[in-house]
Amino acid sequence: xxxxxxxxxxxxxxxxxxxxxxxxxxxxxxxxxxxxxxxxxxxxxxxxxxxxxxxxxxxxxxxxxxxxxxxxxxxxxxxxxxxxxxxxxxxxxxxxxxxxxxxxxxxxxxxxxxxxxxxxxxxxxxxxxxxxxxxxxxxxxxxxxxxxxxxxxxxxxxxxxxxxxxxxxxxxxxxxxxxxxxxxxxxxxxxxxxxxxxxxxxxxxxxxxxxxxxxxxxxxxxxxxxxxxxxxxxxxxxxxxxxxxxxxxxxxxxxxxxxxxxxxxxxxxxxxxxxxxxxxxxxxxxxxxxxxxxxxxxxxxxxxxxxxxxxxxxxxxxxxxxxxxxxxxxxxxxxxxxxxxxxxxxxxxxxxxxxxxxxxxxxxxxxxxxxxxxxxxxxxxxxxxx
Numbered sequence: 357x358x359x360x361x362x363x364x365x366x367x368x369x370x371x372x373x374x375x376x377x378x379x380x381x382x383x384x385x386x387x388x389x390x391x392x393x394x395x396x397x398x399x400x401x402x403x404x405x406x407x408x409x410x411x412x413x414x415x416x417x418x419x420x421x422x423x424x425x426x427x428x429x430x431x432x433x434x435x436x437x438x439x440x441x442x443x444x445x446x447x448x449x450x451x452x453x454x455x456x457x458x459x460x461x462x463x464x465x466x467x468x469x470x471x472x473x474x475x476x477x478x479x480x481x482x483x484x485x486x487x488x489x490x491x492x493x494x495x496x497x498x499x500x501x502x503x504x505x506x507x508x509x510x511x512x513x514x515x516x517x518x519x520x521x522x523x524x525x526x527x528x529x530x531x532x533x534x535x536x537x538x539x540x541x542x543x544x545x546x547x548x549x550x551x552x553x554x555x556x557x558x559x560x561x562x563x564x565x566x567x568x569x570x571x572x573x574x575x576x577x578x579x580x581x582x583x584x585x586x587x588x589x590x591x592x593x594x595x596x597x598x599x600x601x602x603x604x605x606x607x608x609x610x611x612x613x614x615x616x617x618x619x620x621x622x623x624x625x626x627x628x629x630x631x632x633x634x635x636x637x638x639x640x641x642x643x644x645x646x647x648x649x650x651x652x653x654x655x656x657x658x659x660x661x662x663x664x665x666x667x668x669x670x671x672x673x674x675x676x677x678x679x680x681x682x683x684x685x686x687x688x689x690x691x692x693x694x695x696x697x698x699x700x701x702x703x704x705x706x707x708x709x710x711x712x713x714x715x716x717x718x719x720x721x722x723x724x725x726x727x728x729x730x731x732x733x734x735x736x737x738x739x740x741x742x
Contacts, residue, residue, distance in 0.1 A: 359371055359422055360422075360425075362422075364423070364537075364538060364607055365607045367419075367422045367423055368419075368423065368538075368603055368604055368605070368606045368607050369604050371418065371419045371422035371423065372415045372416065372417070372418030372419030372420075372421070372422060372600075373415055373418075373419065373600065374415075383597075383600075383601075384411070384412055384415040384597065384600055385411070385412065386412055386593045386594055386596075386597045387406075387410055387411045387412045387593050388593055388594065389406060389410075389593075390405070390406045391404075391405055391406065392404055392405070392406075406593075407585060407588055407590050408585045408590075410590075410592075410593050410596070411593075412593035412596040412597050412600075413431055413590070413591060413593060413596040415596070415600060416429075416431055416596040416599055416600050416603075417429040417430060417431055417568075419600060419603055420537070420552070420554075420558065420568050420570060420603070421570055423537035423538075423603070423606075424532075424537045424541055424542075424543055424550050424570040425541050425543055425544050426543050426550065426570035426571060426572055427571070427572045427574075427577070428570065428571050428572070428573075428574075428577035428581075429568055429569065429570045430568065430569050430577075430580055430581060430584045431554065431566060431567070431568045431590070431591050431596065431599075432566065432567040432568065432569070432584065432589045432590065432591065433565070433566065433567070433589045433590060433591045434553075434555070434565050434566065434567050434589070435461075435533065435551065435552065435553030435554070435555060435566075435567035436461055436462075436465060436567065437567050437589030438551050438552075438553075438567030438568060438569050438589075439462060439465060439531075439551060439567070440465065440469075440587075440589065441569065441580055441583045441584060441587065441589070442498070442500075442529055442549060442551065442569065442580070443465070443466070443470050443475065443498075444583050444587070445497075445498075445527070445576075445579060445580070445583075446470075446475055446497055446498065447474075447475075448473060448474030448475065449474055449475075449476075449495055450475050450476070450495055450496075450497045450498075451475070451476040451477075451478065451493060451495045451496045451497065452466070452475060452476070452477045452478070452496075452497065452498045452499075452500055453477075453478045453480060453488055453491050453492070453496060453498070453499045453500070453526075454466065454477060454478065454479055454480075454482075454499070454500040454501065455479065455480070455481075455482045455500075455501055455502060455505055455510065455512070456479045456480055456481055456482075456708075456711060456712045457502070457505040457506070457507075457508050457510050457712040457713070457714070458479070458502060458505065458506065458704075459502065459506045459531070459700065459701070460696070460700050460701035460702060460703045460704050461700075461703065462500075462502075462531070463479075463701075463703060463704050463708075464703040464704075468703075476495070478491045479708075482501055482510070482512045482517070483510050483511065483512060483642060483643055485512070485513055485516040485517050485520060488517065488520050489520065492520075492524050492526070496524065496526055497526060497527060498526060498527045498528075498529060499517060499520075499521050499526055499527070499528050499529070500529050500531070501514075501517060501528075501529075501530055501531070502530075502531040502533070502534065503530065503531075503532075503534075503535070503540075503650075504534045504535065504636055504647075504655060504657065505534075506533075506534060506657075506700070506701075506720075507634070507657075507659045507694075507696045507700070507701065507714060507718065507720040508634050508659060508712060508713045508714065508718075509534075509634040509635060509636055509641070509655075509657065509658075509659060510642070510643070510712075511636050511641070511642065511643035511644070511646045511647045512643075512646075513643070513646045513649075513650070514528075514530060514540075514542050514545040514546065514547060514650055515545045515546055515650065517546075518545060518546025518547060519546070521546075521548075522546070527548045527549065527576075528546065528547045528548050528549070529547065529548065529549040529550075529551060530542035530547045530549070530550050530551065531551045531552075531553075532550050532551065532552055533551070533552050533553040533556050533557070533687075534556075534655055534657050534686075535651060535655055536552075536556075536557040536558065536606065536610055536655075536687075537552075537558075537606075538557075538606055538607050538610040538652065539610060539614075539651045539652045539653055539654075539655060540650060540651045540652070543570065543571070543572055545650060548571060548573060548576060549569055549570070549571050549576065549580075550569070550570040550571070551567065551568070551569055552567065552568045552570075553566075553567055553687075554566035554567055554568050554599055555567075555685060555687070556685065556686050556687030556688075557606065557609070557610065557613075557656075557686075557687035558599060558602065558603055558606065558687075559598065559599045559602045559687070559688075560602040560603075560605065560606065560609050560687060560688060560689060561598070561602055561688055561689060562685065562688035562689075562690065563598060564595045564598050564599055564602075565595070566591045566595055566596075566599060567589075609689065609725055610653070610656070611653075612725040613655070613656025613723055613724070613725060614637075614653040614654060614655060614656055615728075616656065616723045616724070616725070616726075616728050616731060617635060617637070617654070617655060617656045617657070617658050617721075617723040618635075618637055618654070619728050619732065620658055620721065620723055620728075620731060620732065620735070621633055621635035621637060621638060621658050622638075623732055623735065624658070624660050624735070625638060627739065628663070629662060629663055629739050629742065630660050630661070630662065630663060631660075631661040631662065631663040631664075631717070632660060632661045633658065633659075633660045634658065634659040634660065634713075635654060635655075635657075635658045635659075636651070636654040636655065637653075637654030637655075656687070656722065656723040656724075657686060657720065657721070657722060657723070658720075658721045658723060659696075659718060659719065659720045659721070660718070660719060660721075661715060661717045661718050661719075662717045662719070662742065665717040665742065666716075666717075667716045667717075669717075669742050670695065670716060670717050670719065671695070672741065672742060673719070673738055673739070673741065673742050674693055674695050674719060676737070676738040676741050677693060677734050677738050678734050678737070679691060679726060679730050679731060679734040680692060680693045680721070680731070680734055680735075680738075681693070682694070682695075684699050684700050685722070686720075686722035687722060688722070688724065689724050689725045690724045690726070691721065691722060691723055691724035691726060691731055692721070692722040692724070693719055693720070693721055693722075694719065694720045694721075694722070695718075695719055695720075696709075696714050696718055696719075696720055697709060697714055697715065697716050697718065700720070701714050
């Protein structure tokens, strides 16, 4: 059977991975080398210098491409390195339309690095795609979106956004980090580029920092590959090996993340000390119907606000856990709690943060794969202290 016809579970275990031709090793070796011997100048075995290509990274790129139903994948030394490469497709006076609820590092890069270089960014509400049309000009080249968004879990209709982008000849790039390829495949919904912070669910074990871009467009791939090699934000073989290993259990981990998140979201939703819960699986969540349409399940990320809580109370609560760990990042097997306003989204001005709901009493949970009863008991004891 061709790999394209494999079910996701089989792709996760096998796609991109071949037995080592020299030894028959079932795991892709860690090719820990910076350069490769050439027979004579220009004649080599497909590898000349490791910034450009590495066999361990090649195997990982094939794996991620297969998971996203994509033709090409490029891995980067971080998710921000991947985003940086996409924006480098643009030139001064080009315009980008993006969401009003973004990861703080993305917002910082857009406003502090590329805006001063002459690229204009429009931060708008994308939950209704009809809002996009009024911001489109002859200079609009890219629509950049997250769905679910970080941290208020806004759901954006990828297929509807794709129709608008194709009508106006605009590139559509989707940050698919929160969903993972197991839950959502933006290329299949009309996106041109999919971005992942591989650090998160793809790696899954909080031991790697990496990013990835996936596309089906040959020309776009060539442009991104040129930036990838020229600018050098490429990952090493050890990290590539670790992610290959992590991907083999992606489907199993995501099922547990989602199941645990559902129970925690429902628990928080009925708790008297909780003001609001953000999780796409709740029927009351905005665009819940869109999430049902474009996602296989609703993800392992849950955000919520504490009722009538000051910043000091919020800090006390966030620091009171025994199983959850107070830390940035997400998507690992262990559960994390994060305070976006002072951690992941601190680089966004307070006024802008609060417009999208990132208030001082908002907390974000990355639900791990621990026993659900232990996780809920940990939430209960922390809530009892405030």
